[in-house]
Amino acid sequence: MPSRATKRSMLAFLLAMIVAIACMLVLSNQQDNNDIKTDTDESKETCVDSLPIDLVDDDYCDCQDGSDEPNTSACSHVLLHSETPPFGPEFNCKADDKMVSLAFVHDGVCDCCDGSDERDGLCANTCATEWERRLQTLQERLNVVQRGLKRRTEYLAGSVDKVQKLKEDFERLAEAYQSGQRAFEDLQRQAQHNPELRGQLEQSYNVLRRVQYITYIQSRVVDPSTFSDAAWKPAFVELVGECYTYTVNEKELKGGTPNVIPRKYDMVLCPFQNSYNHGEPCANGQERHTRVELLCGEQNRVVSVEEREMCQYEVRFETPAACGQAEQDVLQDEISRVKTFFKTKDVGEFAGHEEL
Missing domain, CATH: 2.70.130 (Cation-dependent Mannose-6-phosphate Receptor; Chain A)
Structure with missing residues (x-):
């Protein structure tokens, strides 16, 4: 029969074992919690984070979320039906700065000049033709603006003399209106005693009203603020x-x-x-x-x-x-931008005429 000392030793051993097992369970739970946290963090990563770089933008949709093809149309069927498309609701054409709605990707219509919004072989590369046409349109508009600026300079050269003439014409018109006003008042007094003059009085009144309106308009024209020294105003005097x-x-x-x-x-x-x-x-x-x-x-x-x-x-x-001058500067900058952009893209043969 075990002695009392032996029983105490066995009890101490059992207690130690229980404590050890409890500590192991606590550590195990902590490890499980850490594992859960890590899994949560990893779940935030997208599919593309686990792919080698040569599988990104290779025109093949490897990820279910479409995250591996942000710059091709390969995953457009995924992104279009996603509530939160990771790269926005538009597709960027490869050889152009044009943005196309994902609704028009793989719809059988060539929206991008290089056809990158459709499957290979469906669209001809028309970028060179389109950009030549774009440059031509910009250059034609620039030519119009430059010729307009030349004529505007001529308008400005004669604006001072024309404004002075308008002022002289207005003074004569104002004097004529005052004389007409006095004549009408005289006729009005005569018509009070001679009913036969009432028809003439009505006619004179209509003429006077017309002269009054013209005088008012001319007063606005010759107002100092109408053709002030502001850069854009004096040229419009040519239209008066x-x-x-x-x-x-x-x-x-x-x-x-x-x-x-x-x-x-x-x-x-x-x-x-x-x-x-x-x-x-x-x-x-x-x-x-x-x-x-x-x-x-x-x-x-x-x-x-x-x-x-x-x-x-x-x-x-x-x-x-x-x-x-502002419009001319904008057009010249846009022409330079188009030429530079064109040279950096694979858009086929482009003449790039010097006159453009």
């Missing part, structure tokens, strides 16, 4: 007293809608003479209103007239007076 006619058919004016009577209108634009607000009421009671957009051009002409809303017109008018 001029009118420009533009013929438009009503179907075109209404945006091509078929339910209109095919009529034509001659719309006359007279800068510094027309009133563009508070026009005659339309059928809906709204007053007619015209907005004139001034564009740089080598000649004075109405380019287009549109009725954006009922009786709300928009006139686009080209004139050398609207040309500025």
Whole structure:
């Protein structure tokens, strides 16, 4: 029979074993928690993080999330239906700076000039032709602006003399209006005693009202703030007293809608003479209103007239007076950018003419 000392030794051994097992369980739980944390962190990584670099952007979709093909269309079917596409909802054409919606990738239509938005062999590489055309369009616009700037310089050269003449014309017009006002008042007094003069009085009144309106318009024209020394204003004095006619058919004016009577209108634009607000009421009671957009051009002409809303017109008018150095600089910078960009891309044979 074991002695009391032996029993105590066995009990101490069992307690030590229990403590050791408990410590092992605690350490095991801690290790499991650490493993869980690591798994969570790893779950945040995308598929592309585990791929070798030569499988990224190789035009083959290796990852289910499409993360390995950010710059090709290989995974567009994945990204299009993803709630949070990792690289945005657009596809960047390989040989161009053009962005194409993923909805148009692999749809059978060649949106990129190099055809990178469709499967190989479907699209011809038209980049060289398109960029040549783009450069040609930019150069043609630059030529127009440069010719417009030259004419604008001529306008500026004669602006001082023309403004002075306008002031002299206004003084004569103001004197004529005052004389007409006095003559009308005399006729008004005579008509009180002679009813036969009432017809002449009414006619004189209409003429006087017209002269009064012209005098008011001219007073605005010769106001110092109208053609001040600001860089862009004096050139517009060339347009004073001029009118420009533009013929438009009503179907075109209404945006091509078929339910209109095919009529034509001659719309006359007279800068510094027309009133563009508070026009005659339309059928809906709204007053007619015209907005004139001034564009740089080598000649004075109405380019287009549109009725954006009922009786709300928009006139686009080209004139050398609207040309500025800023537009020329922008065009020259864009031409340089296009040439530089073109040379860095594989877009096929490109002549790159020096005159462009």
